[in-house]
Amino acid sequence: MSVTNQTQSQAQPPTKNDTILLDVKGLKKYFPIQKGFLRRTVGYVKAVDDISFFVREGETLGVVGESGCGKSTAGRSIIRLYEPTAGQVSFKSQVLGSNGQTKTVNLLDLNAQEMKSVRQEISMIFQDPVNSLNPRMSVSDIIAEPMIIHGMKMGQDTEDIIVSLLERVGLRSDHLRRYPHEFSGGQRQRIGIARALSLNPSLVICDEPVSALDVSIQAQTLNLLQDLQKDFNLAYIFVAHDMSVVEHISDRVAVMYVGKIVEMAETDALFTNPLHPYTEALLSSVPKPDPLYKPHRIMMQGEVADPSNPPSGCYFHPRCRYAQDLCKEKSPEFRQIKHDHWTACHFAGELKLEGI
Amino acid sequence: MAVAEQTLASAPVRRKQASQSYLSLVWWKFRKNRTAVFGGVLLLVLHIAMVGVPEFVSPYLLERTSDYVEAKPQRIRFFDQEGNFHLRPFVYGLEKKIDLAKRTRVYVDDPIRIYPLGFFVAGEPYQLFGLIPLKTHLYGTLSDDPAASVFIMGTDALGRDWFTRILYGGRLSLMIGLIGQLMTIAFGTILGAMSGYYGGWVDQLIQRATELLGAIPDIPLFMALAAAIPSFWSPISVYFMLTLILSFVRWGGLARQVRGLILSLREREYALAAKSAGGSDSRIMFRHLLPGTMSHVIVIATLAIPGMILSETALSWLGLGLRPPLTSWGVLLQDAATVRAIHTTPWELWTVPFILLTILAYNMLGDGLRDALDPYSGR
Ligand SMILES: Nc1ncnc2c1ncn2[C@@H]1O[C@H](COP(=O)(O)OP(=O)(O)OP(=O)(O)O)[C@@H](O)[C@H]1O
Ligand SMILES: [Mg+2]
Numbered sequence: 216m217s218v219t220n221q222t223q224s225q226a227q228p229p230t231k232n233d234t235i236l237l238d239v240k241g242l243k244k245y246f247p248i249q250k251g252f253l254r255r256t257v258g259y260v261k262a263v264d265d266i267s268f269f270v271r272e273g274e275t276l277g278v279v280g281e282s283g284c285g286k287s288t289a290g291r292s293i294i295r296l297y298e299p300t301a302g303q304v305s306f307k308s309q310v311l312g313s314n315g316q317t318k319t320v321n322l323l324d325l326n327a328q329e330m331k332s333v334r335q336e337i338s339m340i341f342q343d344p345v346n347s348l349n350p351r352m353s354v355s356d357i358i359a360e361p362m363i364i365h366g367m368k369m370g371q372d373t374e375d376i377i378v379s380l381l382e383r384v385g386l387r388s389d390h391l392r393r394y395p396h397e398f399s400g401g402q403r404q405r406i407g408i409a410r411a412l413s414l415n416p417s418l419v420i421c422d423e424p425v426s427a428l429d430v431s432i433q434a435q436t437l438n439l440l441q442d443l444q445k446d447f448n449l450a451y452i453f454v455a456h457d458m459s460v461v462e463h464i465s466d467r468v469a470v471m472y473v474g475k476i477v478e479m480a481e482t483d484a485l486f487t488n489p490l491h492p493y494t495e496a497l498l499s500s501v502p503k504p505d506p507l508y509k510p511h512r513i514m515m516q517g518e519v520a521d522p523s524n525p526p527s528g529c530y531f532h533p534r535c536r537y538a539q540d541l542c543k544e545k546s547p548e549f550r551q552i553k554h555d556h557w558t559a560c561h562f563a564g565e566l567k568l569e570g571i
Numbered sequence: 572m573a574v575a576e577q578t579l580a581s582a583p584v585r586r587k588q589a590s591q592s593y594l595s596l597v598w599w600k601f602r603k604n605r606t607a608v609f610g611g612v613l614l615l616v617l618h619i620a621m622v623g624v625p626e627f628v629s630p631y632l633l634e635r636t637s638d639y640v641e642a643k644p645q646r647i648r649f650f651d652q653e654g655n656f657h658l659r660p661f662v663y664g665l666e667k668k669i670d671l672a673k674r675t676r677v678y679v680d681d682p683i684r685i686y687p688l689g690f691f692v693a694g695e696p697y698q699l700f701g702l703i704p705l706k707t708h709l710y711g712t713l714s715d716d717p718a719a720s721v722f723i724m725g726t727d728a729l730g731r732d733w734f735t736r737i738l739y740g741g742r743l744s745l746m747i748g749l750i751g752q753l754m755t756i757a758f759g760t761i762l763g764a765m766s767g768y769y770g771g772w773v774d775q776l777i778q779r780a781t782e783l784l785g786a787i788p789d790i791p792l793f794m795a796l797a798a799a800i801p802s803f804w805s806p807i808s809v810y811f812m813l814t815l816i817l818s819f820v821r822w823g824g825l826a827r828q829v830r831g832l833i834l835s836l837r838e839r840e841y842a843l844a845a846k847s848a849g850g851s852d853s854r855i856m857f858r859h860l861l862p863g864t865m866s867h868v869i870v871i872a873t874l875a876i877p878g879m880i881l882s883e884t885a886l887s888w889l890g891l892g893l894r895p896p897l898t899s900w901g902v903l904l905q906d907a908a909t910v911r912a913i914h915t916t917p918w919e920l921w922t923v924p925f926i927l928l929t930i931l932a933y934n935m936l937g938d939g940l941r942d943a944l945d946p947y948s949g950r
Pocket of ligand 1: 246262280286287456
């Protein structure tokens with residue numbers, strides 16, 4: 216894909232900040248499976264099963280994985296769109312702190328009032344450009360909604376904020392009174408971005424924000440997101456299933472498989488030197504820029520495991536080329552192999568895996 | 572050819588109406604559907620004439636009896652017996668005869684008595700909307716003869732003008748359709764929305780209730796409930812009770828549909844966006860979810876009004892619904908649909924075309940609304 220080499224140099228933000236903004240520990244989200252007239256719970260879909268990661272201020276954490284591996288559920292559980300089953304989500308909040316000091320809070324412990332305030336600081340961008348904007352509301356109403364929810368009155372001030380946000384995402388002020396159906400997919404995504412920024416958040420959860428767009432529009436939108444990140448010092452959790460998009464935008468990457476994080480590292484380290492066979496398989500599907508390179512694509516056998524009935528041991532073992540008996544029996548631990556490079560594989564470091 | 576013209580004509584319209592709201596899009600699309608517009612206009616006329624101002628439209632008042640018992644309709648004519656053309660239409664007077672062979676009373680035209688007709692003639696005084704005293708009627712005879720009459724659809728056994736009775740009957744029948752359907756919408760939307768949004772035991776309870784109602788066939792349920800209305804109740808109480816029963820039996824289907832819609836809408840990303848920004852339940856419900864169900868609800872409701880009107884008609888016809896002295900289409904059918912009546916006063920079946928016309932018009936309007944209320948589909 217062209218975005219990869221086009222603006223590679225912009226991918227790294229100029230300043231690195233080591234302060235941790237969000238620290239997730241042991242997050243779980245199990246959806247009950249109910250059957251029968253009395254709605255008895257007969258099992259659970261372990262959509263997110265004990266994941267831990269952190270996000271630094273102003274950085275982008277990419278989250279990749281095949282469809283159904285729990286990426287969206289993870290993102291939504293963090294801001295309690297889904298009430299998590301277990302875990303801890305520590306967030307460095309400005310609004311809950313006093314005298315200009317920040318305060319680190321566990322989002323899962325907050326009461327409704329506090330949670331509502333924190334929602335100013337964490338916003339979401341969604342995947343579907345059609346469904347993410349209410350067709351019955353004008354652009355100005357859509358962007359203003361978060362502000363109104365948080366008690367601002369519509370007036371000249373809010374209008375000015377909306378216009379400058381619109382212009383910042385590349386739309387015009389005369390788009391203000393229009394309705395979503397009058398825009399293209401890329402423009403709608405920009406409206407969604409403006410809405411996400413309207414309360415000046417510090418963390419934006421982007422759930423596949425470019426997956427539904429044309430390739431050329433994808434590149435523009437990614438670049439816009441990167442520019443905004445620099446201007447507003449935003450941290451992104453960037454969910455995607457396209458490896459090249461993730462490589463382009465992320466500082467660090469977490470790879471998910473059936474509700475668990477199987478590998479997490481700096482983008483370069485993960486792409487050149489993967490430690491988990493699943494990561495290797497995902498990477499082998501990325502088209503190479505070199506036309507002479509002989510593609511050597513690892514076809515994974517079978518389907519993604521069923522999160523309500525996962526296999527024994529390592530969830531990936533039925534599809535893994537390197538699987539041994541140990542993998543069927545024992546679930547591997549998520550451990551640090553190198554500096555800042557974590558993985559959950561019994562043979563991490565022993566296998567010779569190919570990156571790009 | 573016609574298609575090409577249409578696209579040419581609609582191109583500038585489409586551009587001009589950019590940046591217009593949902594409602595104006597709906598209106599724009601609805602207007603293009605001739606059948607639906609026709610149905611809508613027809614309904615408007617029917618409702619104004621019957622629900623609004625039947626006192627004005629009919630030449631007589633509902634209670635006015637006459638000596639012309641079971642008289643045949645008087646034809647409106649332009650030519651008299653000699654073949655002379657009259658610019659002003661007229662009717663012949665009626666002359667009562669006894670047919671000794673059949674032992675019945677028949678009416679024949681009396682060509683000597685010519686009663687000219689006119690619009691906006693003065694007649695019996697009434698109060699429009701119960702407020703404005705008036706004497707003008709839409710049409711009537713201009714003759715001073717106290718025996719002058721204009722029964723365009725004949726008379727009944729008490730000598731009442733049948734057309735007048737159809738108009739007043741329509742008032743109750745159409746209002747049952749409207750009020751009953753409004754109550755159905757209220758029950759169905761509120762319960763369906765609660766069921767879909769809150770889930771859990773609320774959902775369970777409402778779901779089981781709709782299943783229970785749905786499991787009992789309509790007509791026996793109506794009959795059981797209607798038969799339970801005490802016979803000493805005043806006609807007006809009976810009327811409201813009947814409306815309540817009709818809407819109570821029918822809210823289940825609507826509630827299910829609304830529940831399904833809410834279930835799917837609340838997973839829409841715009842609803843999630845509002846929720847993730849901290850929007851309250853009521854904001855999400857009233858700003859994002861219910862407006863999304865309204866178009867569906869309106870279509871279903873419009874298409875269900877005929878069923879409501881027919882149920883009233885059927886119940887009253889069976890003698891379980893409205894009873895005289897109330898006048899509704901069902902009550903009129905009860906008079907008309909006996910073997911004797913079909914034989915001696917077939918004009919009393921004039922009620923039927925009015926019922927059919929109303930049902931047809933509601934269906935035309937409903938179909939058009941269904942297409943128009945989803946204006947994004949055709950783009
Ligand atoms: N509300 C829900 N109730 C029950 N199961 C759910 C619910 N939402 C998601 N799941 C299940 O949880 C698992 C993870 O879903 P999720 O949407 O998080 O995957 P994803 O990684 O975002 O996939 P995609 O790339 O398709 O968006 C899936 O098996 C899905 O069926
Ligand atoms: Mg997803």
